[in-house]
Amino acid sequence: MAANQNKTAIVVGAGIVGVSSAYMLQKAGFSVTLVDRVGPCSGTSYGNAGAIVVDGCVPNSMPGILKDIPSMLFDATGPLTVRWSHLAKATPWLLRFMMEAREERVRHNAKFLYQITKHAGRDWSRLMKSLKLDDLMKDVGWLKVYESDEGFAQTLEARELMSEVGCPFDILDATDIQDLEPNLNAIFKHGIFQKKSRFLLNPEKVVHGIADAFKHIGGQIEIAEISTVSEMEAGVVAKGNGKEFKADKLVIAAGAWSKILADQFGANVLLDAERGYHMMLPALEDKTISRPIVYGEKSFVLAPMERGIRMTSQVEIAGLERGPDFRRIRKLLPLAKRMLPTLNTQEQDVWLGHRPSTPDSLPIIGCSPKSKNVIFAFGHQHYGMTMGPTTARIVRDIALGKEDTIELWPYRADRF
Numbered sequence: 234m235a236a237n238q239n240k241t242a243i244v245v246g247a248g249i250v251g252v253s254s255a256y257m258l259q260k261a262g263f264s265v266t267l268v269d270r271v272g273p274c275s276g277t278s279y280g281n282a283g284a285i286v287v288d289g290c291v292p293n294s295m296p297g298i299l300k301d302i303p304s305m306l307f308d309a310t311g312p313l314t315v316r317w318s319h320l321a322k323a324t325p326w327l328l329r330f331m332m333e334a335r336e337e338r339v340r341h342n343a344k345f346l347y348q349i350t351k352h353a354g355r356d357w358s359r360l361m362k363s364l365k366l367d368d369l370m371k372d373v374g375w376l377k378v379y380e381s382d383e384g385f386a387q388t389l390e391a392r393e394l395m396s397e398v399g400c401p402f403d404i405l406d407a408t409d410i411q412d413l414e415p416n417l418n419a420i421f422k423h424g425i426f427q428k429k430s431r432f433l434l435n436p437e438k439v440v441h442g443i444a445d446a447f448k449h450i451g452g453q454i455e456i457a458e459i460s461t462v463s464e465m466e467a468g469v470v471a472k473g474n475g476k477e478f479k480a481d482k483l484v485i486a487a488g489a490w491s492k493i494l495a496d497q498f499g500a501n502v503l504l505d506a507e508r509g510y511h512m513m514l515p516a517l518e519d520k521t522i523s524r525p526i527v528y529g530e531k532s533f534v535l536a537p538m539e540r541g542i543r544m545t546s547q548v549e550i551a552g553l554e555r556g557p558d559f560r561r562i563r564k565l566l567p568l569a570k571r572m573l574p575t576l577n578t579q580e581q582d583v584w585l586g587h588r589p590s591t592p593d594s595l596p597i598i599g600c601s602p603k604s605k606n607v608i609f610a611f612g613h614q615h616y617g618m619t620m621g622p623t624t625a626r627i628v629r630d631i632a633l634g635k636e637d638t639i640e641l642w643p644y645r646a647d648r649f
């Protein structure tokens with residue numbers, strides 16, 4: 234630790250990945266400045282479903298994706314949509330996404346997703362315990378339920394992949410599901426349960442809690458939108474909004490907005506936003522659910538958050554600039570009511586978030602191709618809350634020059 238006492242670091246982006254990286258670097262002896270254009274947890278880490286999917290390994294591009302293309306293009310409110318206005322820009326990403334559906338690629342992507350998610354439980358527990366935030370995380374598992382035999386049968390490939398990679402899961406029948414969640418409609422015949430998974434009752438409070446702990450141990454938080462990043466003779470410089478930050482190391486953790494900064498270090502990464510929505514509904518005093526639950530056939534989640542029931546859903550490839558289309562989440566309300574008949578469907582608020590996604594579903598973690606002083610940490614797609622603290626530990630070890638404890642080559646930026 235002493236060797237890093239005078240070392241400095243800038244972390245750009247204060248979502249779960251940036252905040253936990255800043256905290257771990259500061260703890261390791263770096264003097265860290267965390268820069269965000271708005272402040273902690275103002276991006277995608279704010280509104281997710283809070284699931285820590287320990288042992289999650291199924292990539293988004295799976296065999297059979299080609300058959301979904303017509304509905305992706307022509308059903309504007311379907312669960313997976315590509316907006317025509319963004320199609321030209323997204324084409325290289327989409328082509329690579331389709332190539333990732335080949336069997337050997339799927340196996341590779343699953344193996345290296347699992348290499349990170351299998352550590353998520355331990356890394357989250359350590360972090361939450363050390364910050365005394367443990368009461369915001371519950372050990373309740375991750376449950377997917379299916380109404381029809383056909384819906385469940387469609388998960389066969391995913392289940393085979395999980396078994397092959399070694400990701401543990403249980404198959405549930407209707408009775409098991411009712412035992413776990415007696416208030417769910419008794420229509421669900423099949424379930425997939427990953428019992429080691431955790432649940433964050435309030436992701437926003439958790440990210441703010443880590444940011445507060447970071448400040449408490451001497452970290453600085455600055456508000457600025459970084460537009461240029463470059464290398465100096467010794468170290469790096471990040472500039473934006475008339476401010477300039479210099480340090481020995483720079484971590485780019487700006488979620489879906491990272492590409493513009495990473496490209497300045499010769500990376501040309503394939504990163505796009507898989508946009509998703511949430512709707513908050515009133516908390517239920519009783520007859521509620523006790524964990525986040527996926528309605529398998531309908532591709533949405535109900536999560537019993539601290540401040541109400543949160544419904545999350547949708548994948549919309551439409552870039553970073555286009556405004557939200559809240560019809561996409563509102564149309565799911567009748568299905569949510571069907572899933573949980575006690576649900577109060579009075580809308581509290583709606584939100585659009587941008588999952589930072591690569592075509593192979595693997596994050597980009599490691600030194601930039603041009604500089605050892607610039608560390609990339611973005612592209613965590615649907616599992617960014619899950620992988621945040623483990624990524625932060627890897628970032629810290631890279632900055633410290635420690636030998637890798639896991640294989641890092643699958644996450645390198647120039648793999649595309």
Ligand SMILES: Cc1cc2nc3c(=O)[nH]c(=O)nc-3n(C[C@H](O)[C@H](O)[C@H](O)COP(=O)(O)OP(=O)(O)OC[C@H]3O[C@@H](n4cnc5c(N)ncnc54)[C@H](O)[C@@H]3O)c2cc1C
Pocket residue numbers: 245246247248249250251268269270271272273274275276277278279280281282283284285286457458459460486487488489490491508509510511545546585586587588589610611612613614615616617618619620
């Ligand atoms: C509907 C939905 C549900 C989800 N559910 C889950 C779930 O249950 N479990 C799970 O593991 N994951 C889930 N995710 C995914 C997860 O939320 C994301 O992967 C994760 O939040 C990404 O974190 P991040 O720190 O990389 O990015 P972000 O949280 O987006 O943070 C990036 C930060 O960078 C800042 N920034 C951007 N550009 C700049 C700049 N130029 N200068 C300064 N600051 C900048 C932004 O202001 C922002 O604060 C979900 C996502 C969505 C949309």
